[in-house]
Amino acid sequence: MTNTTPDQLNDKKTTTTLETDLGTFYITGGILMLEAKEDTFISFKTGLPTLLKLSQIMGTRPVVYISHRINSYSVDPTDYKILEKIPTLKGIAVVNTNPNGIQSAKLEKIFFKKPFKIFTDLEIARKWATTLLES
Template sequence: MKPTPPHHQLPESAVLKDVLKSKIATVYFYDDVAVVEAKEGVTLSYKTAFSLLISGLNYLRASSWVYISNRLNSYSLNPQDYRYLEKIPTLKGLAVVYESEIGKKNAEMEAKFFNKPFASFSNLTEAYNWARELLDA
């Protein structure tokens, strides 16, 4: 067990199991919920994040899981790359935590490119609770 970052403010039931750091992002594993925080100015794409994705899948093994994009920083992504994420059978949904109205509108646009459950939230706690409900259903 690792100490939960203070900015996560999650329910006590959320236990941080592991942290994976790379040049483009940090991934926090709360059992079967992966909270991804991309670094400022990076471009997240299938190509740039492939090794991070493989490492994460190795950690999660065959468990069902939910991806939460905690958007604390400004970075770019191509929502068409969501088609690759959709092919992961154990991925049950994706949530975006936005910091601004522009972030909210971007998430609403991105939802059109993802054909599994997708939701956007103004805080990480709500996103985590949604992920738990999705996994426990």
């Protein structure tokens, strides 16, 4: 992880990077973006150590998670029921240009009751995330 102060984490221009077994996390302000490794399986069980580390980094400020799906990987959609209980998690965006990936994200959306949007453009997803954090 890059060395970043808490003030820098609130700065929308500063990005902190965290390399994990799951992939690379990019933290900019309250936006947490993951680019997962190819063929990774992400579940609450496989992601718990990373989730705990990210909780330490993010603290109690509101967060929007962006899943930037540039690689093919699997998730356990039933775990969204656990994630929606995290009070600081305000919403999830999935960015994918693959039609099959978009269909998978539509299925995942069923399991998450907080805001969940699917995008084909990362910048539009970031704008949505910023708006959600400001509301």
